[in-house]
Amino acid sequence: KRKLFPTDESARKVVYLAIQDASKKWTMPIRNWKQALNRFMIMFEDRLTEYL
Numbered sequence: 001k002r003k004l005f006p007t008d009e010s011a012r013k014v015v016y017l018a019i020q021d022a023s024k025k026w027t028m029p030i031r032n033w034k035q036a037l038n039r040f041m042i043m044f045e046d047r048l049t050e051y052l
Helices: 008-025 033-043 045-051
Strands: none
Touching: 033 045
């Protein structure tokens, strides 16, 4: 059976690069970002505090 991506890591890299490319073209503000950020702060407080 042939696979398009030989490893999970190669699939992650393609998704990452696609997101990077799309974010360069993004011009609209993110809807409900404040609510999402508040949720992320609750869930990932230890990971996000150094970036905010």
